[in-house]
Amino acid sequence: MTARLPLRAVCLGAGGFNHANHAPVLKRLAEGDAPRLSLEAICDLDRARAERFQQEFGFRQVYTDLARMMEETRPEVVYSLVQPTATAGVVSQVLPTGLPVFTEKPPGVTVEEANPLAELAETHGNLTYVAFNRRQMPVLRWLKQWLTDHAPVRYVRGEMLRNRRREPEFGIGTAIHALDALRFLCGDVAGVGVRAQPYGDGGCADYFVNLRFVGGLIADLQVVVDCGMLRESYHAFSERAGAAAVLGAGYSSPWLQPGLATHADAGEPAFTPVPTDHHEAGGFLGEHVAFLNAVESGKRPDCCLQDAAKSVALATEVHAAFRELGGRSY
Ligand SMILES: NC(=O)c1ccc[n+]([C@@H]2O[C@H](COP(=O)([O-])OP(=O)(O)OC[C@H]3O[C@@H](n4cnc5c(N)ncnc54)[C@H](O)[C@@H]3O)[C@@H](O)[C@H]2O)c1
Structure with missing residues (x-):
């Protein structure tokens, strides 16, 4: 067409x-x-x-x-x-x-x-x-390329730290972004386990998610909704090499340096900052x-909607444990 x-x-x-x-x-x-x-x-x-x-x-x-x-x-x-x-x-x-x-x-x-x-x-x-939008952030696309270049990657970790975000629907409304970003980086999910840590005022919790992907890659995600700072980052580790992407565009506190750091064999990291244009970085x-x-x-x-429905299903599963405040593991 x-x-x-x-x-x-x-x-x-x-x-x-x-x-x-x-x-x-x-x-x-x-x-x-x-x-x-x-x-x-x-x-x-x-x-x-x-x-x-x-x-x-x-x-x-x-x-x-x-x-x-x-x-x-x-x-x-x-x-x-x-x-x-x-x-x-x-x-x-x-x-x-x-x-x-x-x-x-x-x-x-x-x-x-x-x-x-x-x-x-x-x-x-x-x-x-x-x-x-994470899927089109340059910093996450760089990280995805790093994963391709450093296959087989052994472990991936995501982190969504927020402040004053004690929303009962945080899992579906916002943490779905981090889950979708991990799907973008690692592929389809084969298994998920969740532990939730409730806040005293009810209806809301931090949660800790273990993911296993088709092909065997494992990942963790930590979602902490009221911790006095903002940081959203994704880390990948291969043998003697690693990479860490810290998001900009308002998703991390201003004193952090958003960009991609890559390192190998405990040497000095190479660092690429996110673009200065907010709409491009975001x-x-x-x-x-x-x-x-x-x-x-x-x-x-x-x-597309067909793929995004998988992220909704994943976020719903995580959120169910979030609501039960009991958690499960696989
Ligand atoms: N990517 C991110 O990080 C991120 C962050 C925040 C919000 N969002 C998403 O952005 C979207 C919008 O958020 P927002 O904060 O701008 O919402 P908002 O509540 O400020 O605005 C939504 C607007 O939609 C209008 N609306 C609702 N039903 C309508 C209808 N049938 N016809 C016409 N207008 C209708 C409402 O009147 C309202 O003005 C949400 O889906 C949210 O998930 C994404």
Whole structure:
């Protein structure tokens, strides 16, 4: 398939995360001598929010009703950037059109929401992209390349340290990113074990996950939600060599040095800092470019709804132990 450019785009949800990270990139992609998008409309249930986006980012029209927007603007690509609990409703309304859909994660807050979305995409042949932004962060792509170059890798470790994030749904809403990033680095999961450490105020816990991947690689993930600092990092170890990726773009405390450090045989490490452009470092630019490349080529991207449903299933399993606060091991 060869798409005719620029593609007519509409966007659902004019919230905070879209404002900071998606809309500025969409605007960038709609500008210049060879724009890839035309920003036809922004839709939000709250009209004032949508109007702010129109003014700041140049969307042509404002809507508060999805069906009406779809009918009147005849888009070629749809961006769903609503809050997690609204995602399944919005995306399931759009998929039967057969149009390409870019959606924020998680693609539904339960397996019961995520699996039907994957099935709908399969039935209607949609090209879809789920915004697990870690997958397009340069630092994680460098680390993935390191894993390829240093096979067989013996062990991988992820760490998601956050402050004041005692959210009962943290596992599905946010820790799913780290689980998906480990899937991106290591492949499909063959076994999972979880220990949870509750906070006294109930409904929330830190948790410690052991993963075994198809092919035998093992990994651990530590998720600590209220520890006074932020650090999200991924570490890989081969024989006499290792690599550590510390995320930037606001995912680690400002005093940390985000980038990839590689070391061998206990020597001095080599260090590559993350790009200074926030949207590039955060994977936001990369994911929009990857989506548009997929639409233009017709080739299904690796983080489509069908694949993302596996990350929802994994996060749900981890979260179940998180809720039970008992934990299991394999
Ligand atoms: N990658 C990351 O690190 C990261 C971090 C934070 C949030 N996110 C994701 O970003 C997404 C958006 O988060 P946010 O903080 O901007 O949310 P938000 O709650 O600020 O905004 C969501 C907007 O969607 C609108 N909306 C809901 N249902 C709608 C409908 N049917 N039609 C039109 N508009 C509708 C709401 O009115 C609201 O304005 C979430 O899915 C979240 O998971 C990702």
